[in-house]
Amino acid sequence: MTVPATPGRRAEAGVLPLDGAGVLVPAETPFRQVWRSFRKDRLAMAGLVVLAALLMLAVLGKLFTEWWVLFDPATVRLPDKLRPPFSIPSSSIGKELWPTLGLYPFGTDELGRNVFARMLQGSFVSLSVGVVAVSISLIIGITVGGVAGFYGQRKLGFVSVDTLLMRVTDVAVCFPTFFLILTVVALLPPNIYNIMIVIGITSWMGTARFVRAEFMALREQDFVTAARALGLSEGRIIFRHLMPNAMAPVLVSATIDVAHAILTESALSFLGFGVRPPFATWGNILADGRSYIFDAPWLFILPGGAILVVVLAFNLVGEGLRDAMNPKLRRRASG
Amino acid sequence: MIELLALLFGLATLAATAWCPPRLTRVLGSLLFALMVGVVSRFAFGVHVALLAAALAAVLALRFFPPLVLRRVVFLVPALVLLIFSTTLLMYRAPGNPFANERATSPQVEAALRAQYGVPKNASAFFGIYMRRLLVEGTLGPSIKVQGRTVEELIAPAFPVSVALGLLALILSVVIGLTLGIFAGLKKNSLADHVSMALALFGVSLPSFVLGAGAMIVFSLWLGWLPVAGWGSLRHLVMPAFALALPNAAIIARLARSGMIEVMQQDFVRTARAKGLPESWVIARHAMRGTLIPVVSFLGPAAAAIMTGSFVVEVLFAVPGMGQWFVKGAINRDYSVVLGTAIVYFGMIILFNLLVDLAYSWLDPRVRSSDA
Numbered sequence: 001m002t003v004p005a006t007p008g009r010r011a012e013a014g015v016l017p018l019d020g021a022g023v024l025v026p027a028e029t030p031f032r033q034v035w036r037s038f039r040k041d042r043l044a045m046a047g048l049v050v051l052a053a054l055l056m057l058a059v060l061g062k063l064f065t066e067w068w069v070l071f072d073p074a075t076v077r078l079p080d081k082l083r084p085p086f087s088i089p090s091s092s093i094g095k096e097l098w099p100t101l102g103l104y105p106f107g108t109d110e111l112g113r114n115v116f117a118r119m120l121q122g123s124f125v126s127l128s129v130g131v132v133a134v135s136i137s138l139i140i141g142i143t144v145g146g147v148a149g150f151y152g153q154r155k156l157g158f159v160s161v162d163t164l165l166m167r168v169t170d171v172a173v174c175f176p177t178f179f180l181i182l183t184v185v186a187l188l189p190p191n192i193y194n195i196m197i198v199i200g201i202t203s204w205m206g207t208a209r210f211v212r213a214e215f216m217a218l219r220e221q222d223f224v225t226a227a228r229a230l231g232l233s234e235g236r237i238i239f240r241h242l243m244p245n246a247m248a249p250v251l252v253s254a255t256i257d258v259a260h261a262i263l264t265e266s267a268l269s270f271l272g273f274g275v276r277p278p279f280a281t282w283g284n285i286l287a288d289g290r291s292y293i294f295d296a297p298w299l300f301i302l303p304g305g306a307i308l309v310v311v312l313a314f315n316l317v318g319e320g321l322r323d324a325m326n327p328k329l330r331r332r333a334s335g
Numbered sequence: 336m337i338e339l340l341a342l343l344f345g346l347a348t349l350a351a352t353a354w355c356p357p358r359l360t361r362v363l364g365s366l367l368f369a370l371m372v373g374v375v376s377r378f379a380f381g382v383h384v385a386l387l388a389a390a391l392a393a394v395l396a397l398r399f400f401p402p403l404v405l406r407r408v409v410f411l412v413p414a415l416v417l418l419i420f421s422t423t424l425l426m427y428r429a430p431g432n433p434f435a436n437e438r439a440t441s442p443q444v445e446a447a448l449r450a451q452y453g454v455p456k457n458a459s460a461f462f463g464i465y466m467r468r469l470l471v472e473g474t475l476g477p478s479i480k481v482q483g484r485t486v487e488e489l490i491a492p493a494f495p496v497s498v499a500l501g502l503l504a505l506i507l508s509v510v511i512g513l514t515l516g517i518f519a520g521l522k523k524n525s526l527a528d529h530v531s532m533a534l535a536l537f538g539v540s541l542p543s544f545v546l547g548a549g550a551m552i553v554f555s556l557w558l559g560w561l562p563v564a565g566w567g568s569l570r571h572l573v574m575p576a577f578a579l580a581l582p583n584a585a586i587i588a589r590l591a592r593s594g595m596i597e598v599m600q601q602d603f604v605r606t607a608r609a610k611g612l613p614e615s616w617v618i619a620r621h622a623m624r625g626t627l628i629p630v631v632s633f634l635g636p637a638a639a640a641i642m643t644g645s646f647v648v649e650v651l652f653a654v655p656g657m658g659q660w661f662v663k664g665a666i667n668r669d670y671s672v673v674l675g676t677a678i679v680y681f682g683m684i685i686l687f688n689l690l691v692d693l694a695y696s697w698l699d700p701r702v703r704s705s706d707a
Contacts, residue, residue: 159354167350178643179684183422183677186665187429263542267647270544271662286544290651293548294556304545311540 044320
């Protein structure tokens with residue numbers, strides 16, 4: 001229902017701006033609204049900047065340590081073991097083992113490996129474990145929650161789909177997650193994909209519950225009835241109308257879940273159940289440096305600090321998003 | 336194939352427990368609870384006391400336990416069996432076995448060893464032997480790698496260590512978390528609020544092993560106040576307990592703060608104030624209960640987090656607890672040690688969750704009345 005775009009009309013409309021064709025357009029899209037209030041949150045913005053920097057670092061790390069090896073994380077230089085940060089290689093190091101920058105920016109570990117190179121390699125591992133694990137959990141969680149929320153009323157024999165799926169979710173919630181992950185990872189061959197998958201399939205329950213609740217609330221709303229009345233397919237209603245509206249809490253919890261997944265991976269690597277040793281992650285740099293904690297504190301401070309900063313950044317962004325997306329909180333803050 | 340079917344059947348049984356009618360839940364739950372009590376007390380006191388304890392437990396459970404708790408028991412005992420089964424399957428799927436070492440063993444020797452330790456080549460057969468040992472013979476079986484010792488003999492000295500550490504950490508996290516959270520919630524948006532919430536944010540983001548290692552450097556190396564690692568005196572307990580407690584304290588602080596803020600806006604608090612009650616009384620008697628409810632509901636996950644976190648902390652501080660045995664067992668493929676520690680950990684988490692449920696139904700009358 002378009003309104004003829006006469007000048008008089010437009011003036012009458014006043015606060016409601018009309019575009020060229022005379023269609024009513026909202027003053028601000030929900031996305032811009034969230035972004036505007038997110039931008040005001042200085043801590044959350046700082047977290048976002050850190051995350052952007054980390055993303056770049058992780059990609060560069062992958063590039064420079066594995067594809068175009070500027071910094072080799074696996075080169076062993078036994079004469080130069082446990083050198084402090086910014087030290088210069090000793091004279092016994094041959095030309096072919098000389099580090100790229102001519103010094104060890106982050107020192108060396110107990111085998112004389114360049115910690116800077118290892119940290120770079122580890123940044124990619126940490127981030128990819130976090131992102132992939134959460135993607136897996138999101139896929140499972142959104143599917144389970146979406147089906148339970150949208151098709152929940154259907155009957156399967158004597159139980160409804162909703163009851164069945166939510167019972168399964170309840171069962172999954174009752175298991176102590178980290179213990180399960182630990183048992184599985186301790187017994188499976190140590191391999192980064194196993195860790196991603198195991199973390200992913202043990203952490204989808206929260207997402208499923210959020211999505212189900214949102215879908216159940218949205219399904220009864222007028223715009224969905226309208227969409228049905230227009231004869232839209234179920235797929236289109238689910239993916240174009242329900243999904244975007246249900247994403248707010250999911251996005252928030254996913255951000256915080258990434259932080260959890262990174263913590264879990266580092267704890268597993270610390271116990272020696274994580275990624276296979278020559279490959280560096282922040283957790284196993286810490287684990288290797290554990291015995292030298294007093295002689296070489298940088299082996300603990302650097303990876304520990306890195307984990308702290310990344311997890312803190314994810315938490316800050318997640319909380320900033322929650323505040324920005326939660327209209328109830330927004331009203332309380334302004335009023 | 337059969338194993339996969341058995342696994343699916345186990346999962347189905349587990350899910351099916353949710354549909355038990357209330358009557359059946361009451362009877363079944365009491366019986367299973369008695370079974371649990373019996374098996375556990377047999378390890379501690381022997382067969383006769385165990386039978387008595389089991390009978391007592393059955394009567395108590397049948398008569399007094401709230402439906403919520405019984406429902407949990409009905410769910411958790413099959414869950415425990417399923418845990419043992421799936422762990423067995425995983426162990427058998429994993430590369431390596433307890434009898435593989437540097438020197439190649441002849442098939443005859445390996446067969447003899449397998450027979451002696453009760454570790455057949457087939458996972459389901461091992462599961463059968465293990466369950467019979469656990470229920471009929473009342474033992475966790477011999478350790479395969481530590482010669483001539485049973486798993487309960489290995490765990491027995493480690494168990495009190497882990498429990499002491501875990502309990503202290505739990506108490507510390509509740510005390511620190513509640514104190515910070517309540518003060519922050521009462522003085523919302525004050526400096527104290529911002530400082531304690533910033534601390535809480537750091538606490539949530541710091542893994543316990545980084546915190547522990549940092550504490551080692553500061554308190555042992557620089558200040559020299561506390562021993563670096565090891566076990567033996569109260570001073571050894573301080574750093575590991577704090578390293579375990581602080582991440583949970585941070586979460587409890589946030590829960591308590593938001594709970595407090597919410598409760599203080601409720602009508603019954605306004606009524607209490609309008610009656611002219613002193614503010615301290617309003618907080619202690621009226622607001623406290625509402626603040627505690629979210630905190631208590633978090634205690635179950637918190638206990639699980641502390642117990643599993645203790646793996647990392649025990650390794651870091653060289654504490655001779657059960658976590659050490661689990662890690663060693665997993666690395667050595669010592670099947671019975673892995674299963675034994677897993678059962679004890681899982682059992683403790685179950686037990687604690689039951690206690691939390693009881694406390695919760697006592698605090699929140701809405702839970703008590705509903706048959707959830």
